[in-house]
Structure formats: structure tokens, C-alpha cells
Amino acid sequence: MAIRRILIANRGEIAVRIIRTCRELGIETVLAASEADRNSLPARLADRTVCIGAARSSESYLRVATIVQAALGTGADAVHPGYGFLSERPELARLCETHGVAFIGPTAGQIEAVGDKLKARSAAEAARVPVVPGAEARSVADAVAAGERIGVPLLVKAVGGGGGRGMKRVDRLEDLPAAVELASAEAAAAFGDPRVYLERFISSGRHVEVQVLGDGQGRVIHLGERDCSVQRRYQKLVEETPAPGLSDGLRRSLHQAAVRFTRSLSYRGAGTVEFLLDRDRGSFYFLEMNARIQVEHPVTEAVTGVDLVAEQIAIANGAGLRLAQSDVRRRGCAIECRINAEDPRHDFRPSPGRVTGAVWPAGQGIRVDTHIESGAMVPPYYDSLLGKIIAQAGDRSAAVAKLREAIAATRLSGVATNLAFHAALLADPEFQAGGVDTGFVARLLAQ
Amino acid sequence: MTLTAADVAEIMRLVEESGFDELNLEVEGLKISLKRGSAGNAGSLPSAVGAAGASASALPASAEASRERAPDADAAGRPAPVLPVRGQQAGAATAGPGIQDVPSPLLGTFYRAPKPGAPPYVEVGSRVEKDTVVAIIEVMKLMNTVRAGVNGTVAQILAQDGSLVEFGEALLRIKAD
Numbered sequence: 001m002a003i004r005r006i007l008i009a010n011r012g013e014i015a016v017r018i019i020r021t022c023r024e025l026g027i028e029t030v031l032a033a034s035e036a037d038r039n040s041l042p043a044r045l046a047d048r049t050v051c052i053g054a055a056r057s058s059e060s061y062l063r064v065a066t067i068v069q070a071a072l073g074t075g076a077d078a079v080h081p082g083y084g085f086l087s088e089r090p091e092l093a094r095l096c097e098t099h100g101v102a103f104i105g106p107t108a109g110q111i112e113a114v115g116d117k118l119k120a121r122s123a124a125e126a127a128r129v130p131v132v133p134g135a136e137a138r139s140v141a142d143a144v145a146a147g148e149r150i151g152v153p154l155l156v157k158a159v160g161g162g163g164g165r166g167m168k169r170v171d172r173l174e175d176l177p178a179a180v181e182l183a184s185a186e187a188a189a190a191f192g193d194p195r196v197y198l199e200r201f202i203s204s205g206r207h208v209e210v211q212v213l214g215d216g217q218g219r220v221i222h223l224g225e226r227d228c229s230v231q232r233r234y235q236k237l238v239e240e241t242p243a244p245g246l247s248d249g250l251r252r253s254l255h256q257a258a259v260r261f262t263r264s265l266s267y268r269g270a271g272t273v274e275f276l277l278d279r280d281r282g283s284f285y286f287l288e289m290n291a292r293i294q295v296e297h298p299v300t301e302a303v304t305g306v307d308l309v310a311e312q313i314a315i316a317n318g319a320g321l322r323l324a325q326s327d328v329r330r331r332g333c334a335i336e337c338r339i340n341a342e343d344p345r346h347d348f349r350p351s352p353g354r355v356t357g358a359v360w361p362a363g364q365g366i367r368v369d370t371h372i373e374s375g376a377m378v379p380p381y382y383d384s385l386l387g388k389i390i391a392q393a394g395d396r397s398a399a400v401a402k403l404r405e406a407i408a409a410t411r412l413s414g415v416a417t418n419l420a421f422h423a424a425l426l427a428d429p430e431f432q433a434g435g436v437d438t439g440f441v442a443r444l445l446a447q
Numbered sequence: 448m449t450l451t452a453a454d455v456a457e458i459m460r461l462v463e464e465s466g467f468d469e470l471n472l473e474v475e476g477l478k479i480s481l482k483r484g485s486a487g488n489a490g491s492l493p494s495a496v497g498a499a500g501a502s503a504s505a506l507p508a509s510a511e512a513s514r515e516r517a518p519d520a521d522a523a524g525r526p527a528p529v530l531p532v533r534g535q536q537a538g539a540a541t542a543g544p545g546i547q548d549v550p551s552p553l554l555g556t557f558y559r560a561p562k563p564g565a566p567p568y569v570e571v572g573s574r575v576e577k578d579t580v581v582a583i584i585e586v587m588k589l590m591n592t593v594r595a596g597v598n599g600t601v602a603q604i605l606a607q608d609g610s611l612v613e614f615g616e617a618l619l620r621i622k623a624d
Contacts, residue, residue, distance in 0.1 A: 035615060051613040052554045060614070065587040066554050073556065073611030095587070 003078045003102060003317055007032055007071040008046065009092070010082025011061065012371045013387055014293075015042035018080050021309040030074045032067055034060035036379040041371040050074060055381045061085045068095045078102035078316055080309075084383070087292040088115055088162075104316040106268045106291045107216070113265055114289040118159050118197055124286040127264040129257045132276060132285040134199035143180045146198050147173050153201040156183040160193030162288055164234020169201060204437045206277040207231065208243045208284070210258035211300045213311055215320040216268030222255045223300050223308075224330050226272075230425065232348065232441045237418075238425065239296035240335040241303055244396060244434030250277075254284060261286065270297075270312045279437055295338065295388070298369055302334035302392040333399040334392040337407060337426075339370075340384040343416035352380035356414030361406035365392045365399075378415055386417065396434060400426060455479065547597050548605075548617035555586040557606040557618060567608075573601045575621060582606075582618055599623040 005028040008018050015031060019042060022029045031046035036055035043049040050070050053060030060066070064086060071079050079096055081087035081104070093108035105111070114120045121131045133150050136159070137143035147154060147170070156179050158166035166187050170179045180196060188194035211223040227243035228236045243251070258273035272294050274287040297308050306323065314322050341355075342348045355376045360368045370387025372378070378386065389410065391403035404426045410419055428444060430436055450458075459481060462470045468483040551557070559567035559582055569581045575595035582593040603620040606612050 050554060050611070051615055053614045065589065069555050069586045070611075073554075099587075 003027060003313060005030060005074070005076045006078045006080050006104070006313070007067070007074060007076035007101075008042070008080050008082065009061065009067045009070075010080070010085055010087075011037045011040065011042065011382065013369050013385060014082040014295075015040075016045060016371045017369055018082065018309055019045045021307055021313070024307075025310060025313065027313070030070070030076050032061075032070045034381075036377070036381055039377070041373060041376065048074060055379060057085065057381060064089070064091045064095055067092060068099055068101060071096070071101045072099060076101065078104055078313075080104040080312070081292065083292050083294060088290070090115070102316045104269070104312050106214075106271065110265055110267055111291050114271075114291050115162070116159055117157065117162060117288060118195070120288055121197075121286070123264060124261055127257075127261045129261050129286045130284065132199045132202065132287070134197055136195065136197045137180050140177045140180055143176055143196075143198060144173065147176045150198055150200050153203070155199045155201050156180055156196050157199060158183065158187035158191055158193070159195035159197055160191035161187060162290075164231075166190055167234070202276055202278050202285075204279040204439065205229075206243070206279060206435065206437050207236075207274065207287075208246075208254060208277050209272045209274040209290075209294075210255055211294075211297070211308070212258055212262045212267070212271050212273060213308075213315065213321055213323070214262050214265075214267035214269060214271065215315060216266060217320070218263055218266045219321050220259050220263045220267065221321060221323060221325045221328060222259050223304050223306060223328055225251065225254055226296055226299055227435075228296060229436050229438050230431070230441055231438055232445070236296065236338065237441065238335065238337055238422070238431075239299055240333065240396075240399075241299045242330065242333065246277075250282075250284070257284070257286070261289065267291075269315050270308055279435075295385070296336055298367060298388060298390045299334040299336050299392075302367065302390055303330040303332055304328055332392055332394045333396045334390055335396075335399050335403050336388050336390045337403060337422045338388055338418075339386045339410070339412070339422070340418050341378045341386050341415040342384050342418055344418055344421040345416075348418070350380065350384045351416035352378045352384070353415045354378070355386070355412060357411060358413075359409070359411040360387065361389060361409040363406075365402055366390070366406050367392070372412070386412065386415075397432070400432060545623050546602055547599070547621050547623050549581060549593065549596060549619045549621060551584055551606070551612045551614060551616045551618050552593060553584045553586055553591055554614045555584040555591070555612065557608065557610055557612045558583040558585060559604070559608045569601045569604075569619070571601050571604060575599060575601060584612065593618060595619075595621055597621055597623045 006022055007030045008015050009032050019029045029046040031042050031049040032052045033043050033049050034053055034055050038051055052066050052070055079101055086092040088111055090108040090111045093103045093111055096103040118136055124131050135146040152173055153171045156168040168179045168183045170176050183196045184194045206229045208225050208227050210225045212220055214220045224241055225243050226239050226241045228239045230238035254275055261273055270293050272290045275284045276287050277284045301308055341351045343351050355372050358372050358374045367390040368387055372386045389406050391399050391406055393399040393402050407423050425431055462481050470481040472479040576598050577596055579595045580592045581595050584591045599621045601619055602622040606618045
């Protein structure tokens with residue numbers, strides 16, 4: 001039974017993105033919008049918009065029962081959760097499953113398997129994928145013993161966390177007990193799970209992730225890797241494909257490791273396996289798997305020509321994988337900048353408000369994913385992402401040049417943005433040389 | 448029963464002349480969705496089709512017609528958003544002085560009575576106090592009560608029993624004391 005109407009349980013640029021593919025596929029869209037998003041661009045583009053609650057996420061986008069009720073009440077036969085919000089909460093996937101609504105994503109069990117970072121680490125080890133030296137810290141005494149084995153510096157991470165949240169760095173073993181207790185308390189509050197684990201801190205690392213698609217029956221393909229090392233406080237700012245400067249052997253090993261891991265779960269849908277490359281040691285380690293479409297998916301689409309949202313829907317339709325590994329070809333290079341409503345001059349604090357003017361770049365090899373037009377509101381309740389600018393070209397320096405022109409041509413007024421920061425970043429010689437590590441942005445800001 | 452193009456045109460005329468804002472009609476092989484105030488993207492999307500595979504050719508035409516009657520454009524001159532117009536059925540009391548809307552506190556299914564077959568909580572003319580339960584909103588089998596919020600008399604019942612209502616949608620109108 002083909003999916004004919006999808007309820008989109010998300011907002012902003014990703015809601016626009018999903019609607020775009022649905023239109024191409026002739027699938028009707030129902031947008032579940034909070035009060036703050038009732039007049040947004042996706043609300044105007046969707047075939048129907050239903051208001052699911054007040055502005056605060058906890059009263060709207062995070063209400064599992066409301067989302068499913070909205071799907072059932074509007075005759076939607078599938079829910080697309082986007083990224084963030086409930087996309088990786090097993091409760092939504094499960095409630096959809098119980099009520100015969102297709103969840104465009106993995107099974108609830110798979111979300112749980114990779115959402116628990118300890119389970120994910122064990123699954124990686126079982127799939128012969130290297131993991132960062134680490135261990136669970138079941139007690140403070142446990143933690144100290146593990147800390148002595150792993151060595152400092154190390155990171156205390158929340159088992160129920162992920163995405164860079166809930167992490168504490170410890171440089172001296174004597175600081176470890178206090179850090180573990182604090183991290184555990186914060187984890188309990190933020191994720192409802194007080195468990196923490198320790199991982200060696202890799203000082204010069206690169207964040208390289210691999211895009212995968214699984215049919216849920218054990219068949220998995222990869223669509224290449226993305227380098228997302230340009231981060232500020234674990235939030236990605238610039239992403240690119242291919243990852244610069246990797247040997248063919250290392251690149252292949254990353255792809256194969258990602259496929260092995262994903263296949264071992266019989267994973268269904270689109271996902272991304274994240275690795276940390278230890279630049280000094282030349283080795284790589286499994287970090288986590290994201291069981292959803294990601295913000296930076298457009299760079300993969302640009303070089304492969306594959307519509308990942310369409311593939312997600314095809315898999316949810318039970319069509320399996322429409323592509324064989326040999327069908328996936330990557331050409332050229334693509335780089336994305338995340339344009340946020342934040343003020344770099346004030347520690348990047350969010351800058352909500354009304355966008356009084358918006359001119360986005362356009363042209364051959366330029367793609368813009370956004371929900372922001374002149375007059376659009378940027379509410380204070382959600383993330384500050386305004387849009388993504390993606391440049392694609394035959395090689396990396398051409399892509400960087402094109403992206404710099406695109407950034408220079410972008411005009412956004414009414415809210416503070418990180419456009420100028422991106423301009424400086426792209427002009428930086430270390431970035432232009434390629435292959436920067438995750439400490440790059442901090443160094444740039446310190447200048 | 449099959450509908451001819453003339454039937455569809457007649458249905459559209461009836462809806463346009465009525466005070467209703469939205470019609471969803473499913474008949475074997477055909478689904479018609481008419482919405483007052485549709486602007487922008489209307490006309491480019493096929494409706495969900497029934498088993499017979501016939502697409503509702505009425506849709507683009509209705510979108511054309513309703514664009515003429517679209518609600519006021521906003522300050523930037525863009526047409527108003529495509530949203531089901533909430534609870535503005537024609538008839539007796541429209542919101543006016545002393546008339547208050549009771550908004551839905553949740554998205555869910557609106558029920559006028561505590562259970563099927565039971566008499567409704569209120570009718571037009573019923574006296575209510577602030578705390579009087581006037582309806583139930585069901586969200587995935589969980590029943591949530593809606594209270595009048597004001598002392599007065601029920602002037603109008605806007606939402607349809609058993610239908611999906613949105614957060615903030617006007618369910619009833621009460622003439623406050």
C-alpha cells in the first residue's frame with residue numbers, strides 16, 4: 001500500500017525540504033505546526049496545516065500522542081519526523097507502529113539500540129568496528145578505575161545523550177569523581193537516564209561520518225562520507241564531502257565499517273554512522289549512529305544525485321533499496337554552511353526576531369535549503385538555523401570559491417547572523433588547505 | 448454512484464454559496480476537497496485518489512475560484528496562508544460584544560458528550576459556569592475535559608462532534624453574563 005499522505009512532524013527548513021520531495025512524488029503533505037509556526041513557509045506550502053500546540057516544543061513538537069493523533073485525524077498514512085524533536089525517540093516510532101501509521105525511519109527497537117550509547121558501542125564492537133577506548137562508569141569507584149586505564153584527558157558522556165550534549169572533559173584524574181557525579185545529575189535531568197560512560201579524549205580528531213541506507217532486511221548501502229570537523233561547541237557549522245586528504249584505503253575502511261555496523265542491526269531507513277579520526281594515530285573509532293536524516297544531508301545529495309528523502313519514503317513504502325552499491329557514484333565536491341540567527345560578537349547567542357530582508361544566493365552549483373523569506377519570524381523557542389547554503393563544483397577549491405561568493409551574495413537583515421563568521425572561516429588558509437580537526441573553530445575564534 | 452463534471456460544479460456552487468469553509472467528500476473513485484481561501488500552491492497537487500484512480504479535477508477550478516475570494520493579503524502583499532479556517536460557520540451569533548470563544552486546549556477528537564449515546568454536555572442555550580465541562584477532546588484514547596472558562600449561555604457550537612480539532616480552534620461560543 002503506497003504512502004499517499006505524510007504528516008510532517010517538524011518545522012523550519014527540513015519541513016520545507018520534505019514537502020518539496022513529497023510534491024515531486026505526488027504525495028500529500030500535512031504539516032503539524034506549533035502556534036509559533038502557523039504562518040511559516042512550510043505551513044503555506046503544505047496541503048494542510050494543523051496546529052498541534054503552543055509554541056514551546058514540550059507543548060507541541062515533542063508531544064508523541066498529539067503527533068500520532070494528528071496523523072490519524074488527517075488521514076495521513078505516514079509520519080516523517082525530520083531531525084531533532086521526536087525523530088530519535090522510540091516512543092513516536094512505537095506509537096506509529098501500534099496504530100498502523102508508517103514511521104519514516106527505523107524501527108523503535110533500532111532507535112533504542114543506537115540511542116543508548118553503550119549499546120551502540122557494544123554493537124560496534126560486535127561488528128568489528130573499532131570504538132574509542134572507554135568504559136561505563138557504574139559508580140565513582142568504577143569510574144576512577146576505568147579512568148586510570150583509559151588515561152587523561154578523557155570525556156565523561158551521557159549514555160542517553162548524543163549530538164555533543166552532556167559531555168564533560170576531565171584533564172586530571174582527581175577531578176574525575178566530581179565530574180562523574182555532575183554529569184550523571186545533568187544526564188538524569190536532560191535525558192532521563194543518569195548513566196554515564198568514559199571515553200579517551202582524542203585531542204586532534206576529525207569528525208567523519210558515513211551516510212547509509214538500509215532496507216530493514218539486512219541490505220545496506222553507503223553514499224559516501226562527510227567531514228563535519230568544523231564545529232563550535234560540538235555544533236556543526238560547515239560540512240563537506242568528500243572528506244579531504246584521506247587515503248583511498250582509509251576512506252574505504254570507513255565506508256565498510258559503517259556498512260558492517262548498519263547491517264548488523266538490519267537497520268531500516270536513512271542513517272549516519274559517525275566516526276572520530278585520530279589524526280595523529282591515523283586510526284578511526286566509532287562514535288555514534290544517528291538514526292534519522294541529518295541537517296547536512298544535502299552535500300551527499302549534491303555529489304550523488306540521490307534524493308535521500310525520496311529514498312526514505314521508498315524504504316518506508318516497503319520498496320526496499322532502489323539502488324545497488326554500484327549505482328552510487330560520487331562526482332565532485334560539495335560544501336555546506338549552516339546559517340544561524342546568532343550573534344558572533346556576543347558569544348553566538350541566539351538572535352530571534354523578524355527577518356526584515358532575505359536574499360539568498362542562487363546559480364549553477366548553488367543550493368539553498370531554507371524556510372526564511374523576507375518578513376519571516378524566527379521564534380525564540382527552537383534552534384537558530386535560518387538556512388543552509390550548499391556549493392558544488394568539480395573540485396574542492398572551486399567549491400570553496402563558489403561558496404564564498406554565495407555567502408558574499410547573501411543578505412539577511414533584522415536578526416544577527418553568522419554570515420560574516422562563515423566568510424572569515426572560508427577565507428582561512430587552514431580551512432582552505434582542508435582536513436582541519438575539531439579544534440579548528442576554537443583556534444579561529446581565539447585569534 | 449458516479450459524479451459528473453456538472454455534479455461537481457453544482458457541489459462547488461453549493462459550498463461557495465453556503466457559510467461553510469471546507470468540504471471533504473469521498474465517493475467511490477473520487478475524492479473532492481474544497482477549501483475556502485486556498486491560495487498559493489493550490490492546483491498543482493493531486494488529491495489522494497480512490498480505488499478507481501480518478502483524480503479530482505474539481506480541485507484546480509475551486510482553487511481558481513477561491514483565490515478571488517481569498518482572505519486579505521498580509522502587509523507584504525502575499526496571500527494569506529492556506530489553513531483550514533477555524534470554526535467560522537455561518538448562522539446565528541458571530542463573535543461580537545460579550546461573546547467569547549472557547550478554544551481547544553489540545554489537538555484531538557472533539558466530543559460533545561461523555562460517551563457515545565449519552566446526552567451532550569451542553570446545547571445552544573445551556574447555562575454554564577466557568578468550570579462547567581462543555582466538551583471532551585480525545586488524544587489517543589486519553590479523554591481531556593474542556594471547561595467553559597466563563598459564566599454565561601452557550602450561543603453557538605462550532606466544532607463538529609467526532610471531528611479533529613486543532614490546538615486553539617474555537618469549539619463553542621458563549622455569551623458571557
